[in-house]
Amino acid sequence: MRLSPPDPRTFSDRQRAIHEAIASGPRGGVRGPLAVWLHRPDLADRAQALGAYCRYDTLLEPALSELAILVTARVWSSEYEWAAHKPFALKAGLTSEIIDAIRDRRQPGFADTRQACVYAVASELNATRFLSPATYDDAVATLGEQALVDLIGILGYYTLISMTINAFEVPAPEGATPEMTVGERAS
Template sequence: MALVPYLSESDLAETDRELLGRPINLFRGLANSPDGLRHFQVLGQWIRHGCELDPRLRELAILQVGYLTASPYEWSHHVKIGHDFGVTDDDVTQLVRASNGEEHALGELETLVTTGAREVTADRSMSPATWSALETRLGRARLVDLVIVASFYSAVIRILATLQIDVEPDYAGYLEQFPLPEKPLA
């Protein structure tokens, strides 16, 4: 149960109601600070619609953060969102295998991207070898985008955990299909 009430549009001032255009529990909880939610959404919207990192790679990076941190909300939402951007069920299965140090069938670039996201999440920075390999493949601008994505979603999981935001029923099936580790790996 969340530590803050889930607000609806009717709980907000007229000027803040657009903040719940997508009334997911995360936004409904953050709406307790409308200005905070407004600024949170600016970066989130840029990541989703303005970031030039390939959307499939972006979603794999976000899924990597969600899996490593065993964040049910982030994981379940981004399995669904990942599907919208070309991530397949097999990609998710292979990401789980890679995260657990098992043999996997992710491609070379996908492996580099998830390794970079894993390092940012677990080690709080990317190794020079991973940085160099990714800079060669993605270019500096897209690599900085990847760092922003992994770092933002590392912050999101902390918000979700601290506020104890509940997974909506529409997303719960993804947790059954792709279970998270019992405790965080990072």
């Protein structure tokens, strides 16, 4: 890890307040990129607020949110994010076949049209940096405009998470088995 989290014994008052706010929330702790962001407590505060919205308060049900998160983690080859969210994805109802296909960079087979739509938006936007008219129109028809705005927010937030993980070489959570090739970068 290139930048260790700040030492709690030397926290400023602002760092301590943000740490306590994050730790007492639904995350139950300050780990990974959130811990790195504590070097800049105002960034940590604002980013965790956005993250709380993206994770817990969007119009997308958990399976769709977790699908978007896993696609983003895979695009960035972010082991920490992958390991942190794979269990949530399974619990939310994504099949191991879908998850394995994403990990292996294969097209998943979706029975659910909403899942297929989220995957198409996440994949296309990450690959081309744009949405084609057909993908955009399908997303609006399938998810609705407001849910599409939430989806784009999730993708952006987890890109920030993945960038932080990769830039500062945040290791996967303790006990996690790496599932992507070490040092592999997005293609």
